[in-house]
Amino acid sequence: MKTCKASPLENGTGCVVRSSSERMESRAGCVLKGSSERMENAAKRRLAANARERRRMQGLNTAFDRLRKVVPQWGQDKKLSKYETLQMALSYIMALTRILAEAERVSSEREGLSLHCEHFHGDSYHHYPAQKPAADSDPYAHRVFSYHPEHFQIAN
DNA sequence: TAGGCCATCTGGTCCT
């Protein structure tokens, strides 16, 4: 059982309904008690606004679903709530940003080093240990794949 | 059964 929320339109009429649609109809009934054309138009506008709001929220939920698909979910069989999805997205973006910044720092260090080597030893930098395949030499790749949800801090 | 999450309705506010 749900009771109509008190509002300026129906203030204190105390009509009782069961479901959302029933509530809506009942509400319309309450509103249209006077049955004036103006009230009828107001009720129509309200219903249209409700439909728009429903569509808007559906769009929002679609966006949340898309976000859930690109955000890590480590073994979570239950889908993330909206709040968790946002927190996870935030943490994920921050983690990726950190990784990118560190990778850039390392690559610029290497660049500086190679220029230095080139100046003194021409081709010797080709044998520099940093030339190993990225997959096993890059510490960041390892960090990405050892990433666990509990490592994400809830941002305040 | 309580608590969390969600969908929906609603009125207010801001924008076009």
Added chain:
DNA sequence: AGGACCAGATGGCCTA
């Protein structure tokens, strides 16, 4: 004036 956005209220569903 009408639409978009927002926040509050409410009830349903699900899980521990």
